Amino acid sequence: MASRPVELAAAALCAACLFLAAGPAGARLRVVASLPDVADMTRQIGGDRVEVVTIAEGGQDPHKVPVKPSFVTKLNRADALVVQGLGLEHAFLPALLEVAANPKILPSGPAYIDASVLIQPLEVPTSQNRSQGELHPLGNPHFNLDPVRGKLMAKAIAEGLARVDPAGASAYQEGLARFTALLDQKIPEWEKLAAPLRGVKAVSYHQDLIYLADRFGIEMVGTIETKPGVPATPGHLEELIDTMKRDHVQLVIREVAYELPLAETVAERTGARVATISSLAGGLPGTDGSYVESVQANLEALVRAVQGGGAS
Amino acid sequence: MDPHRIGAWLCAAPLALLAAAGSAATNDEELAAVKAELAATKSQLSATQSALERVEQRLDGLEAGAAAPAEAAASSGPRIPPVNVDNPAISFVVDTTGQTDTHGAGWNFALRSGELFISAPIDPFLRGFATINGSSEEGFDIEEAAVVTTALPWNLTVEGGRFFADVGRLPHWHDEALPFVDRPPSIDRIFGGETQAEGGQVTWLAPTEHYISLKAGLFNVIGADPNEQLRDEGFSGYRNFSELTVLVHPSTYFDLTDTLNLELGGTFFTVAHSGQRYLYGVDATLRHQPGTSSFYQGLVLGSEWYWNDEEFQNVDPVTGDPLPGDQRFHRNGGYTYLEAFLGRRYSLGVRGDLAVDPAGASDRQITSSAFATWYPSEFQRLRFQVDQVNEQHAQNDQRFTLQWTAFLGSHSHGFTTR
Numbered sequence: 001m002a003s004r005p006v007e008l009a010a011a012a013l014c015a016a017c018l019f020l021a022a023g024p025a026g027a028r029l030r031v032v033a034s035l036p037d038v039a040d041m042t043r044q045i046g047g048d049r050v051e052v053v054t055i056a057e058g059g060q061d062p063h064k065v066p067v068k069p070s071f072v073t074k075l076n077r078a079d080a081l082v083v084q085g086l087g088l089e090h091a092f093l094p095a096l097l098e099v100a101a102n103p104k105i106l107p108s109g110p111a112y113i114d115a116s117v118l119i120q121p122l123e124v125p126t127s128q129n130r131s132q133g134e135l136h137p138l139g140n141p142h143f144n145l146d147p148v149r150g151k152l153m154a155k156a157i158a159e160g161l162a163r164v165d166p167a168g169a170s171a172y173q174e175g176l177a178r179f180t181a182l183l184d185q186k187i188p189e190w191e192k193l194a195a196p197l198r199g200v201k202a203v204s205y206h207q208d209l210i211y212l213a214d215r216f217g218i219e220m221v222g223t224i225e226t227k228p229g230v231p232a233t234p235g236h237l238e239e240l241i242d243t244m245k246r247d248h249v250q251l252v253i254r255e256v257a258y259e260l261p262l263a264e265t266v267a268e269r270t271g272a273r274v275a276t277i278s279s280l281a282g283g284l285p286g287t288d289g290s291y292v293e294s295v296q297a298n299l300e301a302l303v304r305a306v307q308g309g310g311a312s
Numbered sequence: 313m314d315p316h317r318i319g320a321w322l323c324a325a326p327l328a329l330l331a332a333a334g335s336a337a338t339n340d341e342e343l344a345a346v347k348a349e350l351a352a353t354k355s356q357l358s359a360t361q362s363a364l365e366r367v368e369q370r371l372d373g374l375e376a377g378a379a380a381p382a383e384a385a386a387s388s389g390p391r392i393p394p395v396n397v398d399n400p401a402i403s404f405v406v407d408t409t410g411q412t413d414t415h416g417a418g419w420n421f422a423l424r425s426g427e428l429f430i431s432a433p434i435d436p437f438l439r440g441f442a443t444i445n446g447s448s449e450e451g452f453d454i455e456e457a458a459v460v461t462t463a464l465p466w467n468l469t470v471e472g473g474r475f476f477a478d479v480g481r482l483p484h485w486h487d488e489a490l491p492f493v494d495r496p497p498s499i500d501r502i503f504g505g506e507t508q509a510e511g512g513q514v515t516w517l518a519p520t521e522h523y524i525s526l527k528a529g530l531f532n533v534i535g536a537d538p539n540e541q542l543r544d545e546g547f548s549g550y551r552n553f554s555e556l557t558v559l560v561h562p563s564t565y566f567d568l569t570d571t572l573n574l575e576l577g578g579t580f581f582t583v584a585h586s587g588q589r590y591l592y593g594v595d596a597t598l599r600h601q602p603g604t605s606s607f608y609q610g611l612v613l614g615s616e617w618y619w620n621d622e623e624f625q626n627v628d629p630v631t632g633d634p635l636p637g638d639q640r641f642h643r644n645g646g647y648t649y650l651e652a653f654l655g656r657r658y659s660l661g662v663r664g665d666l667a668v669d670p671a672g673a674s675d676r677q678i679t680s681s682a683f684a685t686w687y688p689s690e691f692q693r694l695r696f697q698v699d700q701v702n703e704q705h706a707q708n709d710q711r712f713t714l715q716w717t718a719f720l721g722s723h724s725h726g727f728t729t730r
Contacts (some may be wrong), residue, residue, distance in 0.1 A: 073518075
């Protein structure tokens with residue numbers, strides 16, 4: 001009987017070791033997503049196997065996301081990090097990863113899932129010169145606005161999740177198949193909805209609509225920003241307004257993260273209409289962080305403005 | 313039975329059996345042929361399905377501008393900005409000021425800081441960085457040259473070399489990263505410039521949902537001026553443990569609402585040798601970050617206060633004037649500031665500061681400041697600051713400073729200077 005406490009302690013130690021060795025078996029994969037689009041896709045693909053938290057919110061400018069310490073603890077405990085990639089998160093993610101003390105989710109780590117790996121970037125700068133504004137050196141990173149490219153993002157995410165959690169590979173493939181089928185069903189509907197946009201000339205606030213324009217046939221003429229990330233100067237605005245009048249530009253597309261008054265002023269002086277869209281999922285009312293809902297809401301806003309439904 | 317009929321049956325039966333056998337053979341062959349045809353059709357269908365999938369995949373790829381998604385998936389890792397592995401990230405900051413005051417001393421144009429910053433991963437376990445700074449006032453100095461671990465277990469990070477010790481909030485920020493044109497006078501006097509230090513520091517991030525960070529360091533001395541003094545004295549590099557400066561800095565953070573958050577920190581450092589120095593500090597930063605696109609973009613209310621209890625041996629650390637014997641001084645000071653961010657590129661702020669000398673006559677100075685900042689782009693900044701300086705033993709003064717700062721190269725603010 002004297003050895004009883006020792007036996008109990010040994011048993012407890014063994015149990016503790018087994019518990020620790022077992023790790024998070026049965027627990028859901030803790031995923032941090034940098035932006036709402038990749039967060040929603042990860043939820044759609046991962047289903048019950050993943051628990052997703054998002055750093056940026058839909059209405060925010062991805063170049064200006066606040067660097068909060070509460071994100072550090074989430075990254076520290078994450079099993080995987082999903083990013084949209086092409087440097088879109090450069091303003092906040094490197095600073096957070098610097099102190100998150102989680103090597104596996106660093107860009108060189110196995111649990112860093114980059115949704116851009118299957119995307120062929122557009123507008124890749126031919127020179128790295130800041131006189132051209134704040135260019136993304138790997139190309140324009142706003143490919144999430146094109147739902148066909150959205151399928152490639154989803155595929156990259158599913159492959160990344162399977163790499164991190166091989167036991168769930170088939171579940172992620174099923175999730176991907178479901179999500180892709182949904183997009184395959186929606187894309188023809190969206191193309192029909194967006195038919196009035198084909199050939200429409202537009203300016204945007206920031207240079208982030210190339211993929212959307214490419215998909216739905218919008219002709220981008222310029223931006224309100226002087227250069228990417230560089231605010232409008234009076235001279236640039238005068239030049240832009242002249243160009244818009246000459247080219248009969250119909251639309252001023254204002255991304256919800258940017259100020260409305262300047263977009264309205266430009267529209268008033270040119271006879272164009274303002275359409276407010278969101279470059280991130282969940283930025284418009286009623287979209288609730290959903291990628292599919294956000295594509296729908298963006299297209300509806302654009303079509304409404306083109307068809308004379310007033311500023312949206 | 314008629315024998316002819318029996319005979320006929322006897323003849324017919326084998327023929328019937330033969331015919332039946334022949335018929336069965338024909339059925340088997342047909343069955344085999346149908347099976348083969350089915351297998352071939354299935355094979356063709358499978359091939360067609362595969363081809364269809366490949367075409368669909370190519371179509372997706374072509375529609376999305378990707379040449380060969382499957383191959384790309386097999387060969388692509390995460391996309392990271394193209395940095396030559398043999399060359400570190402390099403940035404250079406040009407920080408210039410023009411200043412005048414009501415004392416009528418004239419104008420002073422200065423290169424406040426020309427700062428070269430270099431950083432790079434060294435191997436999978438370590439990164440390194442260095443800051444070389446030159447200024448009109450202080451000449452050239454290697455402000456920082458240090459290495460930081462990146463893959464230690466248990467949420468530990470170790471930093472070693474010469475770097476700005478993690479004291480409070482602003483004392484370890486580089487000049488160009490401060491929200492004002494100058495280092496708050498209270499911080500400048502208590503620490504002697506930035507918290508430059510040579511030694512090592514360990515950071516532990518608590519493995520909890522709530523943010524708690526604990527830093528502990530061991531240094532020769534903390535502060536740019538004390539470090540320079542040490543070097544000027546021909547410091548040999550050896551000291552007793554009790555003569556080293558020990559630093560402890562816990563900090564935590566609270567999301568009060570979705571848009572309002574509070575960060576709290578405490579600082580304690582000591583030179584244990586005969587109780588030579590004890591410094592206590594608290595820092596608090598309240599941020600409102602609505603993340604909206606309206607004109608009002610947010611607000612920061614920051615404050616730090618330090619209590620310094622130090623024994624000086626015969627020499628005033630600031631003026632170098634002789635002091636009558638060893639003396640102990642209890643001094644405290646700090647600042648509070650409020651900065652509002654308007655639009656995407658503008659901010660306005662005010663600051664109040666109470667500064668005293670850590671030894672000798674306190675020379676209390678109260679500075680009230682207002683400052684306005686404009687970022688023409690992310691990499692260029694213009695700031696104008698007006699200071700009302702009320703000094704205990706000098707004539708009051710109004711100071712006007714225009715600061716123009718430009719960031720060349722791969723400049724980015726880290727977590728600590730967010």
